[in-house]
Amino acid sequence: MPAAPILVIKLGALGDIVLATGPFAAIRAHHPDASITLLTTKPYAAWLGSAPYFDDIWIDPRPGALDVVGWFSLHQRLRGGGFGRVYDLQTSGRSSRYFWLMRPNAPDWSGIAPGCSHPDTDPNRNHLHTVERQAGQLRAAGIAEVPPPTLDWCDADLTRFTLPARFALLVPGGSAHRPEKRWPALAYAALARRLLERGITPLLIGTGTEARVLAEIDAQAPGVVSLLGQTDFPSLCALAHRAELAVGNDTGPMHLIATAGCRSVVLFSGASDPALTAPRGRAVTVLREARLEDLSVDRVMEGVG
Template sequence: MKRILVIRLSALGDFVLSFGPFAAIRAHHPDAQITLLTTAPFARLGRLSPWFDKVVIDRRAPWWDLRALWRLRQTLRGFDFVYDLQTSGRSSRYFRLAGSPKWCGIAKGASHPHANPARDHMHTWERQRDQLAMAGVARVPPVETGWLLAAGQPPELPRPYALLVPGAAPHRPAKRWPPGRYGTLASALLARGITPVVIGTGPEAPLAAIILNACPQAVDLTDQTDLPTVAALAAGALFAVGNDTGPMHLAAVMGCRCLVLFSHDSDPTRTAPRGPAGEEVVVLREDVLADLPSDEVLDTLERARFF
């Protein structure tokens, strides 16, 4: 039995964009034992999915930690082929630690290099498919997400409802549309008979509080949803509005119609969420998101016929 390793460490949006490539690798090696090397936040998704026989957590220990480096070396050894979908400087260093096996990625000396000189300017969706094609994996199927729906446990909600995702990476505040604007949008949606549902992690509770202060009838699910539940909520939503953040990728891959708000801090041509077959989401971009009025977001939803 061949032993295959797939490397995808982070972040959530990139992990979700790799669902199609994960499935393609599984289909290309139907009888292999396939291991996913990822970080702790995404290990459960890997174990729930139908694509991997084993999931191993990379704790990304510092390079000076020789004991951890030795343990990582033992983890990486013994594979017949490695698909490095992270393609970072760190994951490329794993090539030597792994004993220089057959390798699909950008590591120097890789047997199946992604040699497209335009790779750094490609959207993750197209870039990974181009990488796999160069390694002989020609077909990447549309993403199947029944396993996510089966694992999600969404609460009963008044329908129709729309998801609001006011959070983003805490170290990148420029990616956040002001929560007060979300509050104004929530009130406008409620007036149209659409229940606003706010989702996020525990540290984003203050953002939800501002939204609920402006629209007390909104439903606050902050810190009450795991990733499969977010996916299930998105599958039942009329649409989702949010910043450039991981849950919007989950919403898009579940087939939910999405309006994603981008600032100067990220580039939608390279990182915007995609649907299960690569469908593009609706994007609004403003260099400084504080300059984006709620009316413009509402108008965009109406023009795109989200309701």
């Protein structure tokens, strides 16, 4: 008899997606013969479709509170999937509501939805790092071994870039509404000049919303190379595989870079707790100051080594 299909729910954000690659691998290993579907959001669908964990990718339409048609359509799709088990790795209020969409004959469910069959009842779960929290959730569902996050499967052709022999990745951006999580642009420029003196070319990583900060660093540190808007998830992984080091703020791309294996220095302010959310990788150094403007370039260079 064929194994019942499995649904995994992981909607975002990027850092959380990267940290969930260990659980993705564990679920795949635990259900080797099952068809596994991932429910995620549009920014990650194509990328995760190339991962070795899933047979199908669904994009969550995220219906609004008053979108009756949208909720009914999602209800029909979830119920029609014939899933024997759901692993809710998002464990949010929204994803828990999806459990109720599948009642009264909901499948086995790993998560925090009240009434689910395999709840994560650890009273300390909200005080654990994401990696340990999700490992505990999967243990409660019968999966004893969860490997570390990995992006070994992710790579890309970099021939479109003219890359220097030695380069570092600088990630000076982050959420626009969280400026307190950004080390100042002038500090990044000073760091870039120090790296250039060592013969290491800084590559600036960012999207269109970070154009101003990248331009400021570029103007203050002649010799840097701006890759503004030129990288996607696979190419960023590929750059991380080849870079000597990376320095960046507490933001999603640094999770990807660190997990891809690049030696990484990640800068935290008092606005977030690295004990709960720090990137994981083979060589990650976390530096923290209550106010990032008080973090000196000398201290960051010490972290670089």
